[in-house]
Every structure is written in structure tokens, then in C-alpha cells.
Amino acid sequence: RNNPIDTKNHASRIPPSLTITRYLHDFNEENTVRLVGPLYTGGSSFHEPVIFVDGGTRFRSEDEGLSVGDGDSHPKLLDEQLNPNKDFSDLSYVLASLPAHFHKACLYGFLGGRRDHEWANLGEAHAFLKQRSQPMQLLFEEQLTGFSKGRWQLDISEPFSLLCLETTKVKMTGECAYPLKQKTQLEPLCSHGLSNIGKGVITLNVDKPVFIVYPERG
Numbered sequence: 001r002n003n004p005i006d007t008k009n010h011a012s013r014i015p016p017s018l019t020i021t022r023y024l025h026d027f028n029e030e031n032t033v034r035l036v037g038p039l040y041t042g043g044s045s046f047h048e049p050v051i052f053v054d055g056g057t058r059f060r061s062e063d064e065g066l067s068v069g070d071g072d073s074h075p076k077l078l079d080e081q082l083n084p085n086k087d088f089s090d091l092s093y094v095l096a097s098l099p100a101h102f103h104k105a106c107l108y109g110f111l112g113g114r115r116d117h118e119w120a121n122l123g124e125a126h127a128f129l130k131q132r133s134q135p136m137q138l139l140f141e142e143q144l145t146g147f148s149k150g151r152w153q154l155d156i157s158e159p160f161s162l163l164c165l166e167t168t169k170v171k172m173t174g175e176c177a178y179p180l181k182q183k184t185q186l187e188p189l190c191s192h193g194l195s196n197i198g199k200g201v202i203t204l205n206v207d208k209p210v211f212i213v214y215p216e217r218g
Contacts, residue, residue, distance in 0.1 A: 156198025
């Protein structure tokens with residue numbers, strides 16, 4: 001379910017009446033999109049554009065946003081119905097379908113639950129950030145944020161950890177307890193970036209996607 005997909009090849013899904021592309025066409029001036037997954041535990045109203053991913057559709061209010069998925073965790077027909085026999089996840093399909101003008105996606109309900117699903121979601125997030133040509137952030141609620149390669153300025157005043165899913169060169173300066181003043185090579189899921197403390201503005205330069213995790217947020 002986690003193989004790369006080509007969003008131009010729609011042979012593996014049922015022809016829909018409404019697609020992500022058609023829905024997001026009406027939001028060309030927006031740079032943030034919201035994705036709601038099956039493990040969401042908050043309220044039920046979102047600022048559009050918002051995409052409900054399969055089981056996340058149960059948190060939808062009337063005709064709010066767009067629903068997408070293969071239906072394995074939602075019994076009713078979705079706006080864009082994917083083939084249940086596909087070899088990629090619903091989340092990977094949605095991420096790959098986001099137009100280039102979006103620079104931030106807020107994801108709700110994709111952490112927790114089955115550990116294999118959670119790890120696969122983070123893997124898909126990494127793959128998506130890696131292929132993105134413009135700056136992009138993926139915010140998994142308040143718990144962690146994924147950043148594409150480039151230079152980022154962050155304001156962190158709490159404990160945090162920096163993790164990567166492939167070998168990445170990182171320079172981190174500013175107001176934190178353990179800066180990386182020279183470009184430092186971090187290996188996948190190594191402990192070098194664990195348990196830092198932010199004290200204000202931090203500048204981050206990375207050549208591959210990284211994740212900032214906030215351990216005290218849940």
C-alpha cells in the first residue's frame with residue numbers, strides 16, 4: 001500500500017464525479033489545506049479547503065469539503081472513490097494530488113492507532129516532502145511537523161527532537177540548547193537530534209526532509 005504512485009494514471013480507481021483536482025481548483029488563492037483522517041478526536045468544523053480521507057469522512061459536516069478513499073473504513077460512497085485493490089494508501093494518493101501552490105497541509109487523525117499505519121503515514125509524508133520542489137510543511141496536529149529541504153525559521157520555546165528518515169545534512173543555529181553550528185550529517189532515526197530545548201528563534205537548514213517532534217504535546 002505504500003508504493004509510489006503516478007497521479008496521472010487513474011486506471012486503478014473508479015471514475016469519480018468530483019476529484020481532488022476539481023475541488024481544489026476553487027482554492028487557487030489558498031496556501032493551506034486540511035486533511036482529516038480516521039483517528040481524529042477534535043471538533044467537526046473545518047475551514048476549507050478540507051479533504052476527508054476515508055474514515056475521516058465521519059467527521060464531515062454536511063457537504064463540507066471533499067471525501068476521498070477506497071471505503072475500507074467508511075461504508076458510504078465517497079466523492080472520489082478509489083479502487084480497494086490499489087497498492088498505495090489513501091493518504092499517499094491525497095498528498096500526491098495536492099497542487100503546487102499549497103505550502104502547508106494540516107493533518108488531523110493520522111497518528112496513533114495501528115503502529116504500522118502510523119509509521120507508513122510518516123513514510124508517505126517523507127516521500128511527499130522529498131519530491132516537493134517548493135517549500136512545504138506537514139503539520140500532524142500539534143505533535144510533529146515535517147519540513148521539506150531548504151532554510152526554515154522556527155520559533156520554539158519548549159523541548160523538541162529533530163529526526164530524519166534518510167541520511168540528511170543539518171545545520172541548526174539560534175536559540176536552542178544544542179545547536180548544530182556546522183552542517184552535520186544525521187542518519188535515519190539516529191539519536192543525535194533527540195531531546196533538544198528551544199528557547200526562541202531557531203534557523204534550520206536541511207538538504208532532505210526532517211521532522212520536528214514535540215514530546216510534551218502528547
